[in-house]
Amino acid sequence: xxxxxxxxLAAQLAGYSTALxxxxxxxxxxxxxxxxxxxxxxxxxRHAGAMPFLRLNQSLLxxxxxxxxxxxxxxxxxxxxxxxxxxxxxxxxxxxxxxAFELSSVPQENMAAAMKALNPVSQRRIRHTRWCGLxxxxxxxxxxxxxxxxxxxxxxxxxxxxxxxxxxxxxRKLAAMMEKAEYVKITGPGTEIxxxxxxxxxxxxxxxxxxxDGEVFTAPVIDSANxxxxxxxxxxxxxxxxxxxxxxxxxxxxxxxxxGDKTGELxxxxxxxxxxxxxxEFAFGVNPAITRPMRNILFDEKISGSFHLTPGQAYHVxxxxxxxxxxxxxxCIQTAAAGGGDIYLDGVLxxxxxxxxxxLLEKAAAMAEQARPDMIVFxxxxxxxxxxxTHAGDYITQMKRLSSIAPAYxxxxxxDMALVDNVERILKEGGFTLLRNSAAFVTIPRLGNAEVKLVxxxxxxxxxxxxxxxxxxxxxxxxxxxPTIVLSHNPKGRELLGGYHWNLMLSGHTHGxxxxxxxxxxxxxxxxxxxxxxxxxxxxxxxxxxxxxxxxIGPGRFNCPPEINLITIQ
Numbered sequence: 001x002x003x004x005x006x007x008x009l010a011a012q013l014a015g016y017s018t019a020l021x022x023x024x025x026x027x028x029x030x031x032x033x034x035x036x037x038x039x040x041x042x043x044x045x046r047h048a049g050a051m052p053f054l055r056l057n058q059s060l061l062x063x064x065x066x067x068x069x070x071x072x073x074x075x076x077x078x079x080x081x082x083x084x085x086x087x088x089x090x091x092x093x094x095x096x097x098x099x100a101f102e103l104s105s106v107p108q109e110n111m112a113a114a115m116k117a118l119n120p121v122s123q124r125r126i127r128h129t130r131w132c133g134l135x136x137x138x139x140x141x142x143x144x145x146x147x148x149x150x151x152x153x154x155x156x157x158x159x160x161x162x163x164x165x166x167x168x169x170x171x172r173k174l175a176a177m178m179e180k181a182e183y184v185k186i187t188g189p190g191t192e193i194x195x196x197x198x199x200x201x202x203x204x205x206x207x208x209x210x211x212x213d214g215e216v217f218t219a220p221v222i223d224s225a226n227x228x229x230x231x232x233x234x235x236x237x238x239x240x241x242x243x244x245x246x247x248x249x250x251x252x253x254x255x256x257x258x259x260g261d262k263t264g265e266l267x268x269x270x271x272x273x274x275x276x277x278x279x280x281e282f283a284f285g286v287n288p289a290i291t292r293p294m295r296n297i298l299f300d301e302k303i304s305g306s307f308h309l310t311p312g313q314a315y316h317v318x319x320x321x322x323x324x325x326x327x328x329x330x331x332c333i334q335t336a337a338a339g340g341g342d343i344y345l346d347g348v349l350x351x352x353x354x355x356x357x358x359x360l361l362e363k364a365a366a367m368a369e370q371a372r373p374d375m376i377v378f379x380x381x382x383x384x385x386x387x388x389x390t391h392a393g394d395y396i397t398q399m400k401r402l403s404s405i406a407p408a409y410x411x412x413x414x415x416d417m418a419l420v421d422n423v424e425r426i427l428k429e430g431g432f433t434l435l436r437n438s439a440a441f442v443t444i445p446r447l448g449n450a451e452v453k454l455v456x457x458x459x460x461x462x463x464x465x466x467x468x469x470x471x472x473x474x475x476x477x478x479x480x481x482x483p484t485i486v487l488s489h490n491p492k493g494r495e496l497l498g499g500y501h502w503n504l505m506l507s508g509h510t511h512g513x514x515x516x517x518x519x520x521x522x523x524x525x526x527x528x529x530x531x532x533x534x535x536x537x538x539x540x541x542x543x544x545x546x547x548x549x550x551x552x553i554g555p556g557r558f559n560c561p562p563e564i565n566l567i568t569i570q
Contacts, residue, residue, distance in 0.1 A: 005157045006040045009211075012161055013092050014044035017132035017208055022049030024089040031057040032096035033136045041092065050090070059097035066103065069110040071117065078117035085124045096136030100144060100295065103239025108268050111238050115272070115325045127316050134160065134211040135298055145294040159289045159299075164207030167214060171204035171286060174216045177370070178202035181345040182568050183224075184282065185374050186307070188334055188341025190230030190246065195220040197282065201318050214287025214302040219320040220279045220309075223252035229309065232338055233293045233300055233331035240265050241295065245330055247311075252278050254311060270311060275324030281310035284343075285331070297329050305335040307343060344374045344406055350565040352379035352489070352508025353549025355415065358394055360550045364564050365401040371566055375442060376406050378432060379508035380413025380459065380489035382423050384553055392426055399430025408432045409440060411456035413489040413509065417464065435487060437466040452569070453484040455502070460490040471500040485569075491532045491546050494539055504569075505544045510534065512548030512560045 014020045026045050030038050038054075045052040085091070103111070125131055135141065142152035182198040200218045207213040228248045235242040245266065248256035254277040259266040270276050285306035293300045301308045312326035334341035349368050354361050368376065382395065402408055410432045416423040427434045435456020442454050455471055458464030471484070484502040488494070491507035510533040531537075537544045550562040 002036065005161070006034070006037045007044075008161055009157065010037070010040035010044040012207070012211065013041065013132055013134075014048050014050070016164070017211065018090045018092060018130045020045055020048035020050040020090055024048070024050040025053065025087060026050050026090040026092060027053045027055060027084065027088045029055045029057070029091070029093040031062070031094070031136075032059050032098075032138075033094050037094065037136070041094075053084075053088070059099070059102050063102050063106060066106045066110055066114055069106075069114045071113045074114045074117035078121060081118065081121045082124060085121050085129070088125075088129050091125050091129045091131040093131075093133040094136050095133070096138055098138045098140045100140050100236055101239050101241065104241075106239065108238075108265070112272055112325070119325045123316075130208075132209055132211060133298070135296060141294070141296060144296065145299075155289075159212040159287065162212075162289060164213055167286070168204060168206040171206055171214075171216050174284060174286070175202035175204045177345060178216065178218055182347070183345075183374075184220075185344040186229065186341065187344075188230075188332070189232075189339045191228065191332065191341060193225060193227030193229045193249065195225035195252075195279070195282070197221065200320060203315070203317050210298055212287060212290065212299060212302055214290070214304075215283045215285050215308075217281050217283030217315070217318060219314045219318045219322070220252070220282050222278055222320045222322050225249040225252045225279055229332065231330045231332045233303070233306070233333055234295045235300075235328075235330055236295050236297070237269065237328050242266060247330075249279075254278070269326060269328070272326050273324050275322045276312050276326045278311065278322045278324075279309055280312050280314035280320065280322045280324065280327060281308070281318070281329070283308050283310075283329075291335075293331070293333070297331075300331045301329045303331065303333055305338075306331050306333040308332070342405075343372060345372045347373050347375075347566045347568045348506075349373035349376045349406070350379065350506055350545070350547050350567060351376070351550055352547050353381045353413070353511060353551050355381055355384045355549075355551030355553055357551040358398070360562060361395070361398045364550050365398045367564055368402055368405050373406050373566055376402050376408040377454075377487055377506055378402075378408070378410040378427075379487060379506060379547065379549075380411050381415045381508065381549070381551070382413075382426065383419050384415050384551075392422060395426050396429045399426060399432055403431025407442065409442075409454060409456065409487065410434050411487040411489055412436055412459055412464070414459045414461045417459055417462040435470075437464070437469045439470040441482075451482055453482050454487065455484060456487040457489075457493055460488070460493045460496070465493060465496065467497055467500050471497070471502065474499055474501050491544055492530060494542075494544055503542055505539075505542070507532075507544065507546045508549045510546055510548070511552055512546075512563075 287302035
């Protein structure tokens with residue numbers, strides 16, 4: 001009896017994934033799959049008006065060929081297959097086989113020779129055809145997934161036939177966030193790594209090139225990755241099973257790699273060519289139906305709550321310049337059950353001047369959760385002194401939300417001083433480090449984990465401003481002190497720091513002027529003759545940044561909306 005799921009899958013591949021059109025030439029490369037599925041695919045291609053071409057393989061025969069592979073032999077094979085691929089508009093590959101480890105006994109040098117010869121074919125297919133690849137369910141795949149054969153088949157067809165178009169809007173939002181970011185920091189068990197993604201596109205994958213699908217990928221800037229990473233998902237590459245892969249990278253290069261008793265095989269693969277030790281892809285897995293590893297990369301790289309980093313060839317649509325004959329997706333799951341972890345996209349999140357406005361603080365916390373900054377700073381005035389400080393627990397809850405996202409630091413504002421004990425308690429219990437004429441030392445991942453001095457000064461108007469307690473005198477010389485960021489609620493504090501070393505001041509206090517009439521460049525409520533009331537301002541050889549903050553005092557804001565800011569440290 002014909003399985004209706006075969007026909008549905010063929011329709012998905014021909015109609016949605018590769019969007020076959022009249023006159024298209026499509027190569028169907030099929031390995032160890034039921035004839036019924038092949039027939040359904042040929043018929044769907046013809047139904048779309050396309051011209052199907054067929055290539056049939058068998059796993060055992062492929063292994064035997066590779067076991068005796070030579071460069072001359074596969075050079076000829078590669079030339080023939082490249083000529084064939086050059087004639088194609090589309091490509092669909094379905095790969096079956098009962099034994100996922102069939103190629104594990106093939107000598108590494110033979111695999112390398114075959115990959116070198118066939119890499120131009122792969123690149124032609126990726127760059128110049130509409131393509132989609134998938135595996136065919138087997139008893140071996142079910143066993144690897146710890147499922148019965150029937151259970152795995154049901155899962156397979158359910159994930160391959162899901163409505164991928166419905167996932168695309170959310171994936172596009174994630175892609176937009178990635179494209180705005182300049183750098184990424186990833187932390188978790190055995191992992192602390194950072195790299196830049198500045199200027200590289202982010203590509204949502206919603207069933208067009210793989211089934212199952214569900215990832216958003218880009219690529220690290222080729223020489224930017226520094227740190228170490230542990231992958232907690234089993235991996236199968238070139239027929240060899242790997243567990244607990246750990247990589248250490250310096251300036252984009254894998255300088256150390258280990259995988260238990262497979263460390264030798266791991267390093268042999270990473271020595272395939274120079275590009276094999278650099279990263280060609282970074283991606284988030286977002287398929288809600290795939291929640292655990294199956295030692296099958298077409299499933300595992302899509303696990304919801306995972307990311308993968310890829311030694312080897314970059315995709316041309318997100319090209320960081322890395323070239324290699326390998327492309328090895330290594331997956332790390334960051335769900336709570338898998339040990340957790342965090343991914344931060346870009347910069348320092350700056351907020352200030354809550355002024356007892358809890359709803360706006362809640363909104364700011366929600367925005368911070370979306371932005372995932374590397375550090376959060378609060379620049380004072382949590383409370384307004386003429387309002388009674390109530391509901392402290394509600395403020396603690398929101399500050400905890402913020403501090404759970406990234407390391408969080410704060411200084412005090414002038415209104416905080418009237419209720420300083422209460423404010424200090426809220427900040428402390430909310431997970432913030434209060435810098436009151438004191439300093440902390442932080443790292444900036446995008447700058448290769450360079451250390452920066454973070455100084456928090458007390459409020460100028462309230463007489464709590466003592467830079468001598470925490471700042472380096474200028475007389476020491478610029479070269480002898482580390483870069484310094486100053487948190488000062490009042491931007492006028494800059495005028496009293498002539499004798500001290502600093503590079504950037506972050507301030508609030510002004511509310512951006514709070515009321516700004518149309519057609520007038522200067523707001524009405526600039527206090528104390530302040531000229532720096534919003535945004536970046538050069539000051540001597542330094543920079544001052546003033547946020548409008550999220551709250552207000554008095555009648556409210558007009559034409560001067562509240563804001564939180566995400567800035568990037570250069």
